[in-house]
Amino acid sequence: MxxxxxxxxxxxxxxxxxxxxxxxxxxxxxxxxxxxxxxxxxxxxxxxxxxxxxxxxxxxxSTPNVLKAAAIAYVIPLMVLFVGIVISSKVLTAINYRSNVETMSAIIGAFLMSIAFMIIKKNEPKFKKSEEYxxxxxxxxx
CATH class of the missing domain: 2.40.50.140 (Nucleic acid-binding proteins)
Structure with a gap:
């Protein structure tokens, strides 16, 4: 680009x-x-x-680097959210969680996504130092 x-x-x-x-x-x-x-x-x-x-x-x-940066910033947190929701829903159902499983799964997924964003933010100096992006x-x- x-x-x-x-x-x-x-x-x-x-x-x-x-x-x-x-x-x-x-x-x-x-x-x-x-x-x-x-x-x-x-x-x-x-x-x-x-x-x-x-x-x-x-x-x-370079275009591949732009796409990698976009994947790091957007796709990885979105995948963590999705996987967090699916796995926590199955685990909560398996342990017979008595409250609203869907709501708790969404909260757990959002929490895991925020952790993914924090990890990306923490590693931002390393990304800048590499000059790849x-x-x-x-x-x-x-």
Whole structure:
């Protein structure tokens, strides 16, 4: 996935870029936007080519990495929720839980999903350090 943006600031090999939000981008707030009205966003990108403040640059992140990041952020917690609900429902039924099994299963599933989100958040620095999911400045546009 290739986009363009303007370098706002640099720090060693990391640059902060101001970019227009891609039309496929949702409003999850992951980029720090949180508002549907704003069309601009700021992101961090690896700056191996020495772009400086004010440069108009191309930024690239490979599509498989975008899909992996989306799976980590969305699919894994959703699967944990689903599996938590199914397994807890079977366990509660097997032990003859006398209250509402469906409600308790939903609560257990939501609790397990929140743990999955916390684990992902705790490992976020490791993901950033690997630079696998970080955009890379590939070219300075004249």
């Amino acid at each position: 290739r986009q363009t943006g303007v370098v706002v600031s640099t720090n060693e090999n990391i640059a902060i870029l101001k970019m227009q939000r891609h039309s496929a981008c949702g409003s999850c707030g992951g980029c720090g936007m949180g508002s549907e009205n704003s069309k601009n966003m700021q992101i961090q990108a690896v700056n191996r080519i020495g772009a400086t403040k004010g440069d108009f640059v191309e930024v690239d992140i 970080t955009p890379v400045i590939t070219n300075i546009v004249e």
